[in-house]
Amino acid sequence: MTDKQILLLPGPTPVPPRVALAMARPAINHRGPEFKTLWEEVNAGLKEIFQTRSEVVILTASGTAGMEAAVTNLVSPGEKVLAVTIGAFGERFVQICRAFGIEAEVLAFPYGQAADPGAIAERLAADTAHEIKAILVQHNETSTGVLNDIQAISKARGSHPALLIVDSISGLAAADLPMDAWRVDVVIAGSQKAFMLPPGLTMLAVNERAWQAAEKCTNQRFYLDIKKARKSGLKGQTPFTPAVSLLYGLRESLHLLQAETLAGSFARHVLMRDMVRAGARALGLKLLAGDDVASPAVTAICVPEGMKPADVINPLREKYGVVVAGGQGTVKDRVFRFGHLGYVSFNDILAGLAALEAVLLDAGVSVTRGAAVAAASAVMREGMAVDIETIAS
């Protein structure tokens, strides 16, 4: 038995060797000119990925801290937000609001479905007093593998002044989110997703409207203060010691994304998604999310009748060296999650599907041998034949 695993998770993603090597660079003084150069390169690269001209701040912490920073820097205690939830990470936004004295009105959609922009438009239209200060929503809901239509949600806002705060931790660089063009006020990202880095950094792009809200916000924060981060960032520093090794890695992963182009990354993720969906269906498995809202980063697959998620996940890892994730929230007992995010290759997907078939066969499930890989391979070959720009557009 080998310890060489194939990671098919919705993050952490495998790390490209170039990025891993970059992180092993010698330490530098985070108050010196070497750091300023690194900082400026990373900042410029991030603006391309966020598709924004706004300032991006980087915090040394993981994604949840980015969500907390968005809330505590922009919404004051006693104020109301509209929390649009379609899964466990939407619910986390609600928990964060409540931990900091913010009234979260929840607009919940069932696990596996996307948010209905019409319902959001209706709720905002009814809020003639503009009590709702912000809309909190996921771009890609990691727990269900559903992609929300952020462009439509932004349009649903109409002339309502609420800030649109989007958690795109598992979405950014895997699915299109042109922040400025779609009038999104804050986008939150994380290092261990399509950026192909280990966990430990969260990045927030914050537009001018949101910075103005930050000026007035009375909520409590210190380490996660984005105004302090912006102020230091303009000098090429951070207010508190940053995770320098991860920033070296980030510079390298930004180079990789630049070489691939954003459109190329979107297309690659879409193709991996379609391979997984075709393969799972060929095994007779049901998918939690519909094709129209399916995430390019992760697919929640329902386990066959009579099996529990652990009956798939554990033998996949223990016997076949393929690591997939469990379910979360209300679908915890029904699905496992097959990730296709970040530094994952088409070959990883094919091997993962082959292992999945083997696990089902071992469990006595009737499947057509070879069908999953054949179906996914057909999708792959068709996708590779198409100009990558065409897929992405």
Add this chain to the structure above:
Amino acid sequence: MTDKQILLLPGPTPVPPRVALAMARPAINHRGPEFKTLWEEVNAGLKEIFQTRSEVVILTASGTAGMEAAVTNLVSPGEKVLAVTIGAFGERFVQICRAFGIEAEVLAFPYGQAADPGAIAERLAADTAHEIKAILVQHNETSTGVLNDIQAISKARGSHPALLIVDSISGLAAADLPMDAWRVDVVIAGSQKAFMLPPGLTMLAVNERAWQAAEKCTNQRFYLDIKKARKSGLKGQTPFTPAVSLLYGLRESLHLLQAETLAGSFARHVLMRDMVRAGARALGLKLLAGDDVASPAVTAICVPEGMKPADVINPLREKYGVVVAGGQGTVKDRVFRFGHLGYVSFNDILAGLAALEAVLLDAGVSVTRGAAVAAASAVMREGMAVDIETIAS
């Protein structure tokens, strides 16, 4: 000119190659059994370094977040703390308290001096109503290079029930701090100091008395919630995605510290300190801290009359490839800081002193050529001749 620098900072420390390589290990599922094994090994190793049987929590963030976590998990809004300050990081504790609605009564000592345990005893004795809920103090004050006498401060508490919360971010593993033996309730550490890792992790050891205070604390927190961290930790997980690569590095650096022994690490740091102090004095330079309170991690050195810190720091880096730190707080314009913390060798110190001599000569300062390295080398040779256990005891 080479880009090979000698880092003589009070953190981030250079990273041992073994640790850097460990951080490049392939990613794993932070919800899987591989992570649980890593977590348990790291946790057991940390307890040895903290010299405690209490639970240690690890947060993905840098040291300031550890200070914030200690405050927001243990002190409620409106409650009072005694903030004992001897420099910039003591002042940071005060800022954190005020950001979270806590009344910080400041007991300040001048930059360059240690806290007077007698003054602390006096203040606590006067607090017969036990209004002071916690004492916040630095072990090693990074801004001045002064080591507080934590054992004496703990004794000064007498029977007063205030929690003793010690920021040992730049002290732990460089100077002795037997937490349980000295009845310290909370100790805060950071990865980029004597642990020889890049920045990005902060660790808190929390004793039973402090956990009881955490149960009652009404302050606001989410990402930095140590109760959630403890609960997940008991299952070999973290509540939010951890910086896995840094944890791999931490496991390796704990192995290095175990091999050296804690006493060996203390002795090494003391010897490096004494080398730096002897060398600086041989150059005619004054030291901010007295010998009796001098930090084993960093030495604040006063610049010669008529020079500014930048006149030393910049040519050291630009011409000689030696990176030292600037001053902070009230001594910002008077000192530079020569670090001797973490993965620094005696040879680094000697080279650093030689470069310092060269910079002074370049600036027209009259110094005895060779005296600094000779003085430091004498200290080194004497120290190496003594049994390392003897120095440490």
